[in-house]
Amino acid sequence: MKNYITHAEWSVIEEGFHPAYNEITESLMSLGNGRMGQRGNFEERYSGKSLSGNYVAGVYFPDKTRVGWWKNGYPDYFAKVLNACNWIGIDIRIGDEMLDLAEVEVEEFRRELNMKEGVLYRSAVVKLRSGVRVRLTAERFNSMADDESGAIRYSITLPDTDNEVKITPYLDGTIKNRDANYGQHFWDEVAKETAFAEGYLVLETIENPYKVERFQVATGMAYDLYLDGERIDFDAIPEKREKYVAGNITVKLPSQKELVLVKYGVNLSSANHERSRLLDNAKAYIDRVRKKGYQALKAAHVLAWAEKWERNDIMIDGDVAAQQGIRFNIFHLEQTYTGKDARLNIGPKGFTGEKYGGSTYWDTEAYCIPFYLATADASVARNLLVYRHRHLGKAIDNAAKLGFGYGAALYPMVTMNGEECHNEWEITFEEIHRNGAIAYAIYDYVRYTGDTDYLGTHGLEVLIGISRFWKQRFNWSEDKKAFVMLGVTGPNEYENNVNNNWYTNYIANWTLKYTLSVVDGLQSSDALNEVFEKVRFNYETERGDWEAILAKTHFPYDPERGVFLQQDGFLDKDLLTVDQIADHRPINQNWSWDRILRSCFIKQADVLQGMYFFEEDFTDEQLRKNFDFYEPMTVHESSLSPCVHAILAARIDRPEKAYEMYVRTSRLDLDDYNNDTEDGLHITSMAGTWMSIVKGFAGQRVVGNRLVFKTFVPENWNAYSFRIAFRGTLLQVKVSKEKTNVQRLSGDPLLLEVNGATLTV
Template identity: 65%
Template sequence: MKNYIKHDPWCIIEDGFYAEYNEITESLTSLGNGRMGQRGNFEEKFTGKTLLGNYVAGVFYPDKTRVGWWKNGYPRYFAKVLNACNWIGIDVQIDGETLDLGLCPVSEYSRVLNMKEGILERTFVASLSDGKQVRVHSQRFCSIVDDEAGAIRYAITLLNFDGKITLTPYLDGDISNKDSNYGEKFWDEIRKETAFGEAYLEMRTKDTPFKTELFNVCTGMKIDLTLNGEPVDFQSKPVKAEKFVACKVEIEAKAGEEVALYKYAVNLASLNHPTDRLLANAKAYVERIADKGFAQMKAEQIEAWAERWDKNDIVIEGDDAAQQGIRFNIFQLEQTYTGEDDRLNIGPKGFTGEKYGGSTYWDTEAYCLPFYLATADQKVARNLLIYRHKHLQKAIENAANLGFKDGAALYPMVTMTGEECHNEWEITFEEIHRNGAIAYAIYDYIRHTGDEGYLAEYGLEVLIGIARFWAQRVNWSSDKQKYVMLGVTGPNEYENNVNNNFYTNYLAVWCLRFTLEGIRSWKSEVSELLQKINFDFEVETAKWQHIIDNMHYPYDAQRQVYLQQDGFLDKELLTVDDITEHRPINQKWSWDRILRSCFIKQADVLQGLYFFEEDFDLDTIRRNFDFYEPMTVHESSLSPCVHVILAAMLGYKEKAYEMYLRTSRLDLDDYNNDTEDGLHITSMAGTWMSVIKGFAGMRIRNGVLSFAPYLPDQWQGYSFRITFKGQIIRVSVKPEAIEVENFSNLPVSFAVNENLVELEANGHRTLIITVKK
């Protein structure tokens, strides 16, 4: 763990220059607006440890998959989010000496991400080689009002001398990804232009043999200059090089005078603009935001973030570490995905790093959807589901590549376009539980919004494809006289190629049952669909029912727990406390040793009990939690939040709080030594669930929203807003009461500790209850 980030309710504060942790802080101070984003890199040159990162939503490259073998059905390519043109760069020279914090002494250093306003601010004093000192104060943001734009104010004050400041703001497209094969670069230059105080660079992704879409991105900038806050005339010298444009400015300043450079920039992609209009549109866009000016853009940014926080903030009283953690997670989720474009989805690293390459994992459906269901307009969650519906035919092709037929659909583990593009065989071929997460998301969406018509409109077509896959993926075991599922990998990736993973088997049966219920309920409405896909109602539903009634679930009768998979008890059963070597084990142990151990990346059985807790009594959940939690190393970012929810339900308050801090501060404190690669965006939605489903005990029971509030000892109280079936309520949990406010023009019904409460339109009630401690 790292503990250099100061605890603060609204800000991420690096108080002092921690050069050895710079890549971590770059991740933590990443900015985004749903269309574009970038890591918290310095504007000026830095020769120290850094990972440059600028990203444009939806733009990717189908890179060559390098493996020493090939199997039928293996993905053709590995898709990766591309590091795009660096738009924030500003080279700084003071009397001819380059400002570089990797080379000169630094004092009074502070880097602050203001989450309330969505603004990154940095201040420092640098000492140059001849004793001259300069103060720098920079502010920048990715605008969520003008969501293809960003703005920078970069101010320099000469402290103990008069001198010449040379500023060269630039656009650099000559960049590559950290994970490039042998340093390969992925962009070709199309055109570049410079004029007084502005420059444009248009790049195109390189052509490949995979015949996927090529993307053009035009990055543009316009600059302005002030001296002590007043506009100043300046000369702008154009600079051009390969994949590079800049504007060079020189100004004389006296000690104590502040020179401020304003840089307005845009990233326009052919995904959203006609290719032949990219340059013209970029020029118009830059002109528009520059006319607004930095002050107006900043004011609009602050106002827009205030509106967002009003809808989604979780307030925790009496615990700054916990408060900072949840707001950091919510902030990054809001920066990553807005729901405005159903072609986009939520990448595991968002706009904060390159790891995991692809745009979409099962994380979206299993972890992110609940957050957007409860905090955003209904269309946002609907667009996440429609994204998968649009990819259904690709999912059918993916399944066909593996030998499945008759419309069976296997959604990809990693994708940009619906085509599988993951390059690890045990995940590509075997981690098939992702199919079930998509079906569960449809169920979750309908019960939360009441939009039952979604089944007939989109949902059943997806569900039938998934159900057909499960029906073909199982086989009958004459030995067990049960259906079995062989050669799979569950969410716990520390066990590969196992038989009868409990979570996968249970999820498959649930999918078949849910699909059957949907078909029977909407049979007449979807008759044309059933005819189109050649659905044999009697034959297929009879087969599904037989699987439902006869699935094998590995179980230990002595301990009365479900087993992760067949043969799990053949392992030496140890606890995490028995690990004497340094952790995490995925960085310290061989893969062979991990696979043979009992240690769990994330507990598959507990994931199933979390999804389907209504199917199990409390004692069953407790026995399984007590058995698996001591063996779980939580080296999946998706693991701790599920443990919070179950621990809170079981009354394990110390474990629930411990796991909450782990999930909420996973990146802030660098629990797994991997924050430098980027943030764990999708697991951040799990942090939100930790509070709402864990401590607040929110559930949907028989169509009614219910709460069983739980107050950690470290908190004085907490509050949040929830949208449910179009109605908005605010819930405040205090030590001896729960306050509920209805912001809707209709009355709302909900349950607290299984007692039904009616709340009038725009009403407020305080319920004196026993809050679990």
């Protein structure tokens, strides 16, 4: 773990410069607005350890994935989120020396992500090799109010001497992905233009053989100059190179005078604008935000954040580190996905890095949808489900490539457009539990919102496709006299190609049962008949097949211990506990894959994941036995693991363990628990942090049509509070050690259960 970030309730602060951790800090201080984002890179040059990253939502490239161990059914490509044009760049030359924070003496340094405002601030005093001292400040935001734009205020002061300062704001399209093969560039130049204090680049993704759309992005900049607060005239000498435009400004800067460059930037994608109008629209957008001016643009942005925090803040009394952690997680969730566009989804790194390709995983359905159900209008979670419905045809194609037919649907493990694009066989072919998470999300959405109409218009069609897949994926075992599922990988990726993974079998069985219940609920309706006709559903045959599986699905179980087994043969492993390998952690960075696969150690919950989803199916005693058996073997080297354990620990009255797991999930990136924050943040697991408090400490559930709370306060907290929406009603929940108070802020009265008491608010 790292411990260099200052604990503060509303900010992520780096006091003093830590160049060895710079890529970690860049990840932590990333900015976004749902349409565009970038890592917390410096505007000026930096030749030290850095991952430059600028990203545009929905823009990707289908990188060739064929390798020597090709298997039939492999996807053709791996979808890479593309490092787009760097719009934030500002070169600074003082006299004859370029400002580079890796090449100067840093006397003072402070970097702060103000989460309340959504603004990144930085200040520093440095001494150049020439001996000239420079004071610089910078602030930057990606506008939540004008979500294809951002702005920078960059300030230079020379404390001791007059000197000539050359400022070069630029757009650079020559950058490339760190994970690019052989240094490949993914952008072609379409057009570039410069005008006075303006510049534009239009780039297009290079050709690909997979018939995947080529994206164009128009990036624009405009800038103004101020001296001691007064706008000044200046000459800007344009500069053009391949995929690069800039303006060069030279100013004689007197000592103690503050020189400020305000730079506006826009990123417009062909996904949202006509290609023929892309450049003109970028010019109009730049003109609009520039006329607003920096302060007005910032004020609108800060107001947009204030409205988000007004609804979604979680306040913790008595624990600054915990308070910082939950706000950090909420902040990055809110700036990654706004729910405005059903074509978009939530990449596991958001706008903070390139790892995992920036694509959509099952994380959205299992972890993110509960957050958006409770903190946003129902349309936001609905759009996430509509995203999957739009891709149903491709899910059926994905299943067909693996040999399944009759409308069976296998949703991809990794995708940008519905096509599978993951290139590891044990994931692509075997981690099929993702289908179950999508079915569960439909159930979760309908249960939470009461929107049963969704089932007839979208949900049932998806459920039937998934259920048909499960029917074909099970096979009858004459030996076990049961239906079994062979050769799978569960959520715990430290066990591959196993037979009868308990979680996969359970959620597949549940999906068949739930789909039949939806059919029964829609019985004789026009919507049901339309779906049956569309998918050619044979009611008698298919129901009979599914009910046969429901009656005789094999679930591995150890009657001696009273626990469900991860999979067949799990007890053949050497059952060690994590404390016996403390010096080997994290094992994914210290052990061979062979050793990991043969060990009992669990990356993230399988059995416990299923018991979290379907808590009502199990007694507290069953939960306790399984938790006590598996948690000591769990290394939590998946970001998705600690929150599930926090929620279950709270239910079985293990408050210390619940708090321990909350701290781990809330500060996973802030403290770099898994030594991987430099690659980007764990955006989707951040929703699990929210769940750890709301579903864990506050015990929020939906039972029937009723919202239920069973609350406790961690020992070192005094109290906590949050707001939660349920079926159009917004509630304020305040929990102290003495009492739980629930207040209705808007909407209709609700019947609730709070700590065993039924009441109406």
